[in-house]
Amino acid sequence: MQIAERMQGVTGSAIRELFKLLGDPAIISFGGGNPAKECFPKEEIRNIADELLRDKADILLQYGATEGYLPLRKAYIEKILPDLGLSAELDNVLALTGSMQGLDLICKAVINPGDVILVEEPSFLGALQTFRVAQAKLVPVPLHTDGIHVDELEAIVEEYRPVMFYTIPTFQNPTSWISGIEARKAIARLAAEYDMLVIEDDPYAALRFGGEKLPTIKSFDTSDNVILLSSFSKTISPGLRVALCCGNKELIRKLTIAKQGSDTHSPNLNQAIIAEYLNRDLLPSHIKEISAVYANSAKIMTDSMEKYFPEWVHYEKPIGGLFIWCTLPDGWDAAELFKRAVERKVAFVTGAPFFVTPGKGNNTFRLNFSAEPEARIRQGIQTIGELLHEMNAERK
Numbered sequence: 001m002q003i004a005e006r007m008q009g010v011t012g013s014a015i016r017e018l019f020k021l022l023g024d025p026a027i028i029s030f031g032g033g034n035p036a037k038e039c040f041p042k043e044e045i046r047n048i049a050d051e052l053l054r055d056k057a058d059i060l061l062q063y064g065a066t067e068g069y070l071p072l073r074k075a076y077i078e079k080i081l082p083d084l085g086l087s088a089e090l091d092n093v094l095a096l097t098g099s100m101q102g103l104d105l106i107c108k109a110v111i112n113p114g115d116v117i118l119v120e121e122p123s124f125l126g127a128l129q130t131f132r133v134a135q136a137k138l139v140p141v142p143l144h145t146d147g148i149h150v151d152e153l154e155a156i157v158e159e160y161r162p163v164m165f166y167t168i169p170t171f172q173n174p175t176s177w178i179s180g181i182e183a184r185k186a187i188a189r190l191a192a193e194y195d196m197l198v199i200e201d202d203p204y205a206a207l208r209f210g211g212e213k214l215p216t217i218k219s220f221d222t223s224d225n226v227i228l229l230s231s232f233s234k235t236i237s238p239g240l241r242v243a244l245c246c247g248n249k250e251l252i253r254k255l256t257i258a259k260q261g262s263d264t265h266s267p268n269l270n271q272a273i274i275a276e277y278l279n280r281d282l283l284p285s286h287i288k289e290i291s292a293v294y295a296n297s298a299k300i301m302t303d304s305m306e307k308y309f310p311e312w313v314h315y316e317k318p319i320g321g322l323f324i325w326c327t328l329p330d331g332w333d334a335a336e337l338f339k340r341a342v343e344r345k346v347a348f349v350t351g352a353p354f355f356v357t358p359g360k361g362n363n364t365f366r367l368n369f370s371a372e373p374e375a376r377i378r379q380g381i382q383t384i385g386e387l388l389h390e391m392n393a394e395r396k
Helices: 014-023 042-055 070-084 099-110 125-133 150-160 181-193 249-260 268-279 283-308 334-343 374-395
Strands: 093-096 116-121 137-144 164-167 197-201 226-231 243-246 323-327 364-368
Touching: 042 268, 070 093, 070 226, 070 243, 070 268, 093 099, 093 249, 099 125, 099 164, 099 197, 099 226, 099 243, 099 249, 116 125, 116 150, 125 137, 137 150, 150 181, 164 181, 181 197, 181 226, 283 323, 283 374, 334 364, 334 374
Parallel strands: 116 137, 116 164, 164 197, 197 226
Antiparallel strands: 093 243, 226 243, 323 364
């Protein structure tokens, strides 16, 4: 059987592989980016779905427009974008079956084999995999605890003249770090100066429980070269697979054509549920509630890390998002730590797959604090801490 060249050397996501372990309920998982199941608005979704199927079944169970369910696109324009300092017309907006589809469609519409895409290092695994399938050349932009550094980004853009830059500026995956306002302005400026498309992926920004809200990169966009991806996976439900993108009308049109050959359209019922949820103004109070839940979970995890982890494990206390990024001293192998942790029924994600540069990130790992209850968070962190102490003793 022939396999396409673009799939040669492309491996499955480390997180998707990790999910195979999670059939064992005894395993404490800090691995995925799963929202807490108690944070799903189950009753509201059930009531909305019942009403929609009662009143609009003939419409919602039929084929729909590739551009998306019209009430959802309108609700996005009226309820979401103004809070981000943005305005748009319908032709600027496309509904997606999850933000991952947005990345895939953008690559189909924009990227030729060998084109340069800049990515933060470390960066989201799913994006890296999608870009590799598109046969792009990935060039890393160093990411720091205070986000992107403008001087480094400018030098890399000048050297490589990329077609595209992919960034998660707020509560970045995997680090939860934030790029500041000056970096956001600079990214928009460079997009204009170099005619560079910028993908601003924004799935975590609403999950803030500390610090001040920052404007989007898109709000500084003077060239219409920034496309914003907005997802409801982390705020409402990942299982509904509803997201939208906002960008240049010509690009949105090309993405719509590419989507026709991908899935014809996103599921009408799922889109309608999110549209109703937005139009009933349920989202603001829901986000406030779940952000408080995640703030508590993050505190439990970091308090446990302070208690059980050696002082030489570096991490930042998050003020939003779903993750804590950990760095071990040089020479440590997080993969060995992972192997031993799984033997003791604790799982997380090693950091190396989030890096483009070969050999980097072997001493890093990511912890998710949203998906496990309090007692299991404490138990799992204690187990990892004990292993770190044991492994350190072995090294002496």
